[in-house]
Amino acid sequence: MAAPGKLKKTFRDPLGKNNPVFAQILGICSTLAVTNKLENTVIMSLGVLFTTSLSGLTISLIRKWIPARVRMMVETLIIASFVIIVDITLRAYMPEVWQQLGPYVGLIITNCIIMGRAEAFALNNPPGLSLVDGIASGIGYSYVLIVIAFFRELLGTGEVWGFTVLGSWWTNWSIMIMPPGAFFMLAIFIWFVKGMIIKEEEAAK
């Protein structure tokens, strides 16, 4: 096991300034589409979290035996297997959610974050650390999307998790639940976070 310092850094980095979504703009494809409903986003995020953490762990466990030539193929295969497990589980135990998510569960495979973490981290680090890295990346990814979904659902339908929050005085911003809304919301979020980072850096000077 690595030194506690490294463990802490591994966990904290993806949550803060190295967040996969707003620092690297990676992997938003598969999940952005379902961010117009908080419930779907949370379930989708759990799927991503499950896949990043377990694929990181698995790849790290067998990293010494993976031949360099077929490295990408092996990684893809492992990631795809975990995604299929998510898909099957959802289908068996949450059929309604499964139907709503449609093809987006499968698209977790091409989520650049998972592949990126496997390549950049799991291949060179011990299993424990890779698992932590996977979990942290998954959480760092999820919370951004959950924030976006929260605002999109709230502004677009006046509801949160299907419960009406804003009263009848609220006029729904339909644009928020339509595709452009996701782009605007994500841009505003990035603006906000980057603005804070810039301020912090200036204060540090």
Next chain:
Amino acid sequence: MNKDGFYATRIYPIIFMVLVTVVFISGVSGIYLSTKDRVELNETIFQKMAVLYAAGIDYPEGDPQGIQRVYEQHVSEVAGTSGSDEEPRYFELKLPDGETGYAVFTRGAGLWGEIVAIFGFEQDLQTITGVEFVEQNETPGLGARITEDWFKQQFRGKRGPFEMVEEGTADEVNELDAITGATRTSDAVLKIANRATDTAQEKVKGE
């Protein structure tokens, strides 16, 4: 291991790949097979729930045996030639008020793919007792809102031919609330709803 040998560069990667594939595919297949029955059960229960919902009959949610029992009490499937695949021609219902009702499958093109719905009718084959959408590929959060309760509930007691009006303004017996931002899906549902009445007439009476 010899790094540049024939074995290391040609044979080993292949063996490794095959091994990984076999391990993972068998793992995945195992999980698939172990949930297969559940998925099938889900599907039959899903259809039964849809018929009960369309008939406006209460059923115990999340209790497969309970649903089965209520279904057997209230619904009888009438088989026939024009039903596709394993679908019954129509369902004969015992409505909550003791009257006889009917339910039929109705299909139509949606924005992205086929929409399949079950419509329930009172004995006059005009007044709708309810609707459930069993298959749809509409845009999540927009067109897919046709599966939300407020949208489906508004069909109860309505009679065709229908008209779609702006969301939240329907008050006539033939008016339905459209979904803001999902014009295409709303139009598609309108078509399906109007077709449902014809389908019911044709299937139930044309025996």
Next chain:
Amino acid sequence: MTASSIAIFFAAIFTNNILLSNYLGMCSFLSVSREIKTSVGLGVAVIFVMASTSALNWLVYNYILLPFGLEYLRFIVFIIVIAAFVQLVEMVIERVSEVLYAALGIFLPLITVNCAILGVSLFMVIREYSLLESFTFGLGSGIGWFLAIMAMAGIRQKLKRARIPHGLEGAGITLIITGMMALAFMGFSGMLPIG
């Protein structure tokens, strides 16, 4: 059937552009759209691969996976078909035409991880398209993606000298422009009578 294929083709380009309404292929879209020249290269490669793999995956799905009851393995199989196809094309291009290889070669590996390619194959299965429909859907989606990235590269080139709030530089402004493009493309939705 032909009529529906044509409708699907135009819907995939305009009203339901795979990038602007399904957010697929965002990663490479954001990173490559800086230059017009590279955008064109990647765009052309995407059109070609998308159209071919959607047809190829349709054949694999309907003639291999379905008859053997293996449809639950489709994620793995599709991604392998795509990866293998891209690899094959790369090898062929390298042997056949050096000019083409210089223009497209470096983009091909990028494509395997482009979510839009896999997305098209998955949509095709869920929507139960026929072979022709799948092909036109893949072709249309590719062209739609090409249009979006071209337009974006053009706009970004003009923005190079513009003054932008610090926090919005890079990804932020790109996303806002993408949002506006999505809005503009929604305007096409009156154009097609589908369904």
